[in-house]
Amino acid sequence: MTQPRAVKALLFDVFGTVVDWRSSVAVELQSALAPRGHQLDWEAMADDWRGRYQPAMQAIRSGARGYTILDVLHRENLDATLRAFGVTGLSEAELIELNEAWHRLRPWPDCVPGLGRLKRDFILGTLSNGNIALMVNLARFGSLPWDVILGAEITRSYKPSEATYLGSAAALGLAPGDCMMVAAHNEDLRAAQRLGMATAFVCRPTEHGPGQEVDLAPDGDWDYAAHSMQELADLLARA
Incomplete structure (x- = not known):
């Protein structure tokens, strides 16, 4: 892992990372x-x-x-x-x-309490391929405490296109380095890191069921790696 750095916003992949x-x-x-x-x-x-x-x-x-x-x-x-x-x-x-x-996708059990803790210190937003109505309804269904819905629809692009990441940061008036991408997918983090964003890997080893073969562990030099949102909150609290 690299040395941790201060960020203002945590931007989350949703499908697989936050919801099952x-x-x-x-x-x-x-x-x-x-x-x-x-x-x-x-x-x-x-x-x-x-x-x-x-x-x-x-x-x-x-x-x-x-x-x-x-x-x-x-x-x-x-x-x-x-x-x-x-x-x-x-x-x-x-x-x-x-x-x-x-x-109507259910959050992983650690997400609502973990996101609640993270929200005390950071702007929380989606950086998802989901459209705005989908993300809003998903948040209301699962009590996900986003401050803002960002990602595909506001940038009219799909990850891993650069515009999806850069446009989401810009919508907050932030530079990429002021934002941390949080995802259970190494390729998502790789795309964000190339653009200067901080990165956090949250492991979801059963996203694809019991036979999952990908994203079982972090495989890049990410700023943080955790097994849950609660653990990520612990790591960031100590940074």
């Missing part, structure tokens, strides 16, 4: 589809839906498609996942409700 998307989406899929007689591998279905996330954003990063919010991409990906699993016959209202599963 996999089990939350699996529960939502089961709740919506099991009463209709479907008996499916709900975790595999959640993985399939999430697996379409990066390719959908890459079309926008590459310039092949104009900026489109994540709610729309999630809906397109949901339609593809339902086809892949042989699910048909849902009404438009049911599809809309199911797509909003991403607005």
Whole structure:
């Protein structure tokens, strides 16, 4: 780790770092589809839906498609996942409700108390690929104490595009070095570090289920590494 430095704002990846998307989406899929007689591998279905996330954003990063919010991409990906699993016959209202599963993801148990402690000393904001409505609803659902919603929609770009990080810092009137990126994903931190942001890795070894093979440990020279938001709060309190 590098020597710690003073920062004014902590900016968080959300999906996987703050909220447990996999089990939350699996529960939502089961709740919506099991009463209709479907008996499916709900975790595999959640993985399939999430697996379409990066390719959908890459079309926008590459310039092949104009900026489109994540709610729309999630809906397109949901339609593809339902086809892949042989699910048909849902009404438009049911599809809309199911797509909003991403607005009802449960925080990891350490997050609300840990973020509450961090909020005493830092500006807390999202630096997520989620659109504003999604992030606001997720915060209200999970009692996440953000000061501000930043990231993809305000910059009209998706991580790891430089604009997503730099535009989020600029929206706060801060230089990149005044901000710390907090994420469970080493590549996210690498992109932020290249732009001068401080970095904190929070390990989420079950984000992708029991067979997870990536991001099991920090693999860069990050400023901090922790196993929970509570531990991160402890580390920053001692800095």
